[in-house]
Amino acid sequence: MNSPQLIGPALSLSLPKGTYFERFGVTREALMKVMSAALSRGADDCDLFFEHAQNNSISLVDGSVNRASTGVDLGMGVRARCGDSVGVSYTEDLSVKAMIAAASTAAEIASTGKQVDPVDIKSVGLPNYYPVKQPWEGVGMSDRVPLLRNWEAKAFALDSRIKKVQTHFIDSEKVIMIVRPDGRLIEDYQPMVLGYVTCTAEENGVTESGAYNIAQRAGMEMFDDQELQDRLVRKAVDRTTFLLGAGKPPAGELPVVLGPGASGILLHEAVGHGLEADFNRKGTSIFSSQMDQRVAPEFVTVVDNGVIPGARGSINTDDEGNPTEETVLIENGVLRSYIHDEISAAHYKVKPTGSGRRESFRSAPIPRMRSTYMEPGPHDPAEIIKSVKLGIYCETFGNGQVQIGAGDFAFYMRHGYLIEDGKLTKPIKDVNLIGNGPAALADVKMVGNDLVIDEGGWTCGKDGQGVPVSQGMPTVKIGSLVVGGMN
């Protein structure tokens, strides 16, 4: 039996002889049988996706670390593909019988009479963009407790207006194994950690709540960084007390300056989703048929990147087993690539971009973003603010949404400032901004030289599937968006 090579940090886990086969209780012979079943009705291709995930969460509420949860998810998803069509099934029972039954169900998408036979599987090595020093398997629940307490104590110490503090520690590790009939066997160990602090502040009868979180693909060593822990708490406190004195901007169309970092939510909603190739293949994206055309000014370059070290949106392999990469979507204002999974790549006759992702073995892979950001531009951030007579400056965000076909997008600003005569003046909060993707992109007036990849724990939802993503932005000025203020 060929022993597949395990690449990456999982070597330090208690995995027998560096193979995931035992974790999933499968043999090479069984995998070949299951793939044969998936191909039995004449499908072009298939994939088996094994997953074993362990999640932990522990929280401090009102001074007491008195709640925790853990979760285990184990199963296999199988997909048979026939042209643009897919049949999918899954099972949490990894017996050979149950896996063959699932594969036979998926196989029914095809009825071509064609016969593809799987070839003998061999491990494919992967680069590692998230090496882990302290995997979660070796970290006890009790090791997390002192951090939760420290964050709480620091938050209270920073500002007397803080009346309540909650601290949360969430981590997970996911082992995946992808098997393909062309003989590829791809394995990855995917860690994730999220530190989360929420505060409630009171002043003069006004109560406000705010939060900050930091996420990485990392192990426990993320918290060796003391400055990171300080920042986590300080920003949670600052974002809460800021709201106590914040008001609303005027309603209507205004110039908008997006601060560096989390403003990438605009790209994610206004551009990223519209460039996911499944929508374009179906003709339902506003960016359909705009390839190689100018969609933004010369100084706008937008990237979707799966290989930023330690980023929440990074992946060593996509969930179809394809190598991930840095994909330039818009280069100097010209649309250069969609975000592809295998199906859309075959449809457009291009190479997959390593963007076929799935929430779990229960869902089918579809084109998804990883870390989406705009490259730094030529402008000085201070000059950008100075150029606005009356507008708003957006600093942090809650959530966003887009209508792919119409191109309308929205994002919810939690903290910002009014800009009056080129200066940041009144603090503002809780405002929805809305615009049209292609129109906003063409309306980018200035791009700062200060790109920041946001460190927050963003999750992107599409077709009911959530996947971890990152986003980033330099300071950017948009000519006009509709601001949901009050007159």
Place this chain on the structure above:
Amino acid sequence: MLELENVVGHAMSVAKAAGAEETKSAASWSSHMEMEQRNGVIEKTSQATSQGLVISLMVDGRYSGHSTSDLRKEAVEAFVKRAVDATRVLEPDEDRRQIALDKMGSNPIDELDLFDPSEPVTGGQLREKITDFESEVQARKSPDLVSATAHIWTSNSHGFTAFSNGFSGRSQSTSFGLGGEVAMLEESGKRPEASAFFSTRHKSDQPSRSMIAETLWERAGEVTKSGAGPSGKFPMFLSNRVAGKVVGSLLGAMSGVAIWQGRSMLADKLGEQVASSGFTVRDEPTIPRGIGSRCFDGDGLRPESRFLFEEGRLSTYLLDVYHARKLKMEPTGAGVSNIVVAPGERSWQDMASSIPTSIRVTSFLGGNSNSTTGDFSFGIRGQLLEHGEVVQNLSEMNISGNLLDLIKRYQEAGNDPWLWSSYRLPTLLFDGVQFSGA
């Protein structure tokens, strides 16, 4: 099908042997089948059965909750033992203890009628039905149509829950759904989409294919050739199928955790007049075949019909056993079931006919609300109305304000309750809502 009682019984006995004083455990088994067809071709079929186990534990007065999909006997044993160990490192929280057995109870499962006992639907039947439906959609095809996708699904779920004090209950339900989405190409290059999906507990309750197709095309008519309307304060007709967004934001502020943590605009307002006098909202857990109907809640309490708001007064908080103890109040049940606003006499068109300018909100895009302060700002699509006549389809607009102010501006309910969701709401009319647009 999995023997749910056995799985739960095994997990609970392992937990007890490992030192848990109290346990609650639930196992579930479900199967689903769905298909997606676009422009005449089946693009996706999905079929699977699924299983899971959850268990919550009290160990030395400490509490935690756990879930797994790995139900192999030895795996469950290791999982539960590890969960018990993890619980020991926490601090005690006696308020997590189960409520007394005599306070627990269940609505009769047969009366809820959530499970359709008729013959299961086959893949062949789904294929036939989705094809018929897509033909129905395509039959009304407009020349601008770029994509029509039809979806069909069916599922059935079974659950068994047990508490270590002896209370236990079953749940079972079926779901049948059919619907679709269309995208139209406009001269501007925009491809606005509309969708309509209908889900029912029983197969025989499904609306006809032509009714669904008609609804889909009606909504398509609402989204084409849209643009931003004027900024200003206007009467707002909140369309029946999206009114849940506003009502749901209020429910969030009524939850035990929001009240206890001081993150509620409704804290200290129990029994007070918070909305205009016509604002009455009920929670109805026992509607037969209701999407939100249920037998018992997570604490083993029997959900009862109740007022959430009665003629503008806040009638209750939504308190589970834990947060009720923290607040030194009686538990009222954390969850809500079917949210009902009694329909009024008039259609929204009738109500709008006497108003010079109003806006009908037909969908939301992004936005959020702050449960601590009540501030909200939501993106919307809709229609600008003059004396009830549609004069423009609207997009790229926001509504903003404070929820406590908004519910004081509530005027009237339409006669069109939306019965295909757990939010069984009619169109709701509010006065003087801030819109931002062009």
